[in-house]
Structures are given as structure tokens and as C-alpha cells.
Amino acid sequence: MTADALDAKQRTRFNKLQKKLRRETGRAIADFNMIEEGDRIMVCLSGGKDSYTMLEILRNLQHSAPVHFELVAVNLDQKQPGFPEHVLPEYLEREGVAYHILEKDTYSIVKEKVPEGKTTCALCSRLRRGSLYGFAEEIGANKIALGHHRDDIVETLFLNMFFGGKMKAMPPKLRSDDNKHIVIRPLAYCREKDIVEFAAFKQFPIIPCNLCGSQENLQRQAVKDMLNQWDKRFPGRIENIFSAIGNVAPSQLADTRLFDFEHLEDGQQRGGAAAHRLDVVNLFQ
Incomplete structure (x- = not known):
């Protein structure tokens, strides 16, 4: 839908909504130095509201950005039954x-490897990530953009705490495990409810995920429901949780790899945030 049709x-x-999403995306890009002069960015487009919004906002920012960068949309057709192959190319x-x-x-690999009724997300995500990383090299993309938003990041924090015993979320920018790719999440500061509304205004041709989207009892859905209830009862709580992810005090936690508790008595702790970034190898030698 165009603005003229409203x-x-x-x-x-x-x-107002578009300006907000532009502002939050621009701030995330600046805070984490996501995009630099001459970048060729592979925008991973799934056909969902998040990736459509990411592509739209990044295209919008291209016109006013202080640096020149290139966007290439890439969709991974996983051969799911009934996948409407014409939708994305036409759009x-x-x-x-x-x-x-x-x-x-x-799709066939996931269905073969994962028992009926079990969660397919982990294997599906791993296979998808491997395919996309390899393709980024083929097309000369030095950055890979994913459409995860603030709510995804907060949900991942609780998933890791509840089910993995780790205080770990999704970073807005990361280097892949093979050290070959820089992955960015430009929507890291954007709320899902704003993206839902924006996608409705734009009338994006949404493609549902038949492989994992139909699994209603996923752990992530349970966490999402919990956070939605908190958001309704305690406005501002989600914002505070997200702020906490970027405001970590290692000396107030219990990870000896991040803070040198052993030598507190020696009075040799250096001040400032850099004091907490200890070399794990040196610490235990």
C-alpha cells in the first residue's frame, strides 16, 4: 500500500511509524558500525514480515546514508511443500x-533427521545458515543482514537462561564461527509490534513457514507468551530487559572467565570496563 492510498x-x-523504524535502525547501524563505505550486503529475505521490513528500511536509508552500500536480496527456497515460488520474485x-x-x-533433510513431533528449528536453522553463508561468498557479499528484532533478542536471552543455563542473547553484530562472515541485525532496536503494524500498512506478500511455523508448542512460543503478558501488565519492562543486555556488570555476576574474583584481595583490579575483559587463557595458566 502506498501512502497515497491511506x-x-x-x-x-x-x-510516524516509518520514521521511528528508520531512526531505530539507523541508531543500531551507527552504534555497532554495521555498515561501512562500499559494503555489499546480502539481505536474507524469508518472505516474513521482519525480513520484508528490514529490506524496505535499508533501501530507504540508502538514500540518506553518509556512506554508499549495495543491497542484494537472497531467498533460500527450502523446497517446502506448497511454497509459492512466484511470490518473492514478483515482489x-x-x-x-x-x-x-x-x-x-x-526440508527433506529436516523431515528425515528429526522425529515426528520434535522441534525442527535447530537443524533447520543450522542448514539454512550454512547455505546462506556459503552463498554470500559466491556473490561477493561481505555482510549478511538478518531480520531479527528486539523481541527476538530478548526471547533468546530467556530461552538460553531457562533451557540452556547461559546468560546469552543475540548480538546485533557478530563474526561467524568460521571467521569468514560478518552478520548484522539492523532491526535490533525495533519492536515486533511496530514491525507488524508497518507490514500491515505496506501489505507485504507474507509467506508463512510451513516447516516450523506450525509447531505451536515451541519453547520460544512459551517465552514469547510470557513476555507479551509482562508487556501488557508492566509497560516498559521489555525495554528495561533489552537495556540490561547492553549494560552488563561482570563483577556482579559469577563468571570467573569474565572477572578476576581470585585476585580481589590483592587490590590489583584495574578500573573501567576493560578490567572485566580478561584473557581466559592467561587467567588459568
Whole structure:
């Protein structure tokens, strides 16, 4: 839907929402130095609201960004039954976006390896990530953009605490395990409810995930429901939790790899945040 198709009230709301998403995306890009001059960014487009919004906002920011960067949309066709293969190419061609459709039958692998009724997300994600990382090299992309937003990051924090025993979330920017790729999450500061509303205004041709989206009893869904209840009862709580992810005090936790508790009595602790970033190898030699 274009702004011209909206009435005055809707147009005002759309403009305000778009500016908010632009502002939050721009701030995340600046805070984490996500995009630099000459970057060729592979935008992973799943056909969901998040990746459509990411592509739209990044294209929008291209016109005003102080650096020049290139966007290439890539969709991984996992050969799920009933996947509407025409939807994304038609949308991207209509929008004038450079794109590639990467065909990999990861669906069959997941269905073969994962017992019926078990969660497919972990294996599906691993296969998808491997395919996309390899393709980024083929097309000369030095950055890979994923559409995870603030709520995804907070949910991941609780998933890791509740089910993995780790205080770990999703970083807005990371280097892949093979050290070959820089992955960025430009929507890291954006709330999912804003993305839902923006996608409705834009009337993106959403493609549902038949492989994992139908699994209603996932641990992530349980965490999402918990956070939604908190958001309704305690406005601002989700924002505070997200702020805490970027405001860590290692000396107030219990990870001896991050803080030198052993030598507190020696009075040799250095001041400042750098004091907490100890070399694990040296610490235990």
C-alpha cells in the first residue's frame, strides 16, 4: 500500500511509524558500525514480515546514508511443500531490487533427521545458515543482514537462561564461527509490534513457514507468551530487559572467565570496563 492510498489519519500514523523504524535502525547501524563505505550486503529475505521490513528500511536509508552500500536480496527456497515460488520474485522485480533465489532441499533433510513431533528449528536453522553463508561468498557479499528484532533478542536471552543455563542473547553484530562472515541485525532496536503494524500498512506478500511455523508448542512460543503478558501488565519492562543486555556488570555476576574474583584481595583490579575483559587463557595458566 502506498501512502497515497491511506486516509489522512492513516498516512500520519504510517509516516510516524516509518520514521521511528528508520531512526531505530539507523541508531543500531551507527552504534555497532554495521555498515561501512562500499559494503555489499546480502539481505536474507524469508518472505516474513521482519525480513520484508528490514529490506524496505535499508533501501530507504540508502538514500540518506553518509556512506554508499549495495543491497542484494537472497531467498533460500527450502523446497517446502506448497511454497509459492512466484511470490518473492514478483515482489522484488516490481520493487526493482537485485535478488537471487537459492534452491536447497533442506526440508527433506529436516523431515528425515528429526522425529515426528520434535522441534525442527535447530537443524533447520543450522542448514539454512550454512547455505546462506556459503552463498554470500559466491556473490561477493561481505555482510549478511538478518531480520531479527528486539523481541527476538530478548526471547533468546530467556530461552538460553531457562533451557540452556547461559546468560546469552543475540548480538546485533557478530563474526561467524568460521571467521569468514560478518552478520548484522539492523532491526535490533525495533519492536515486533511496530514491525507488524508497518507490514500491515505496506501489505507485504507474507509467506508463512510451513516447516516450523506450525509447531505451536515451541519453547520460544512459551517465552514469547510470557513476555507479551509482562508487556501488557508492566509497560516498559521489555525495554528495561533489552537495556540490561547492553549494560552488563561482570563483577556482579559469577563468571570467573569474565572477572578476576581470585585476585580481589590483592587490590590489583584495574578500573573501567576493560578490567572485566580478561584473557581466559592467561587467567588459568
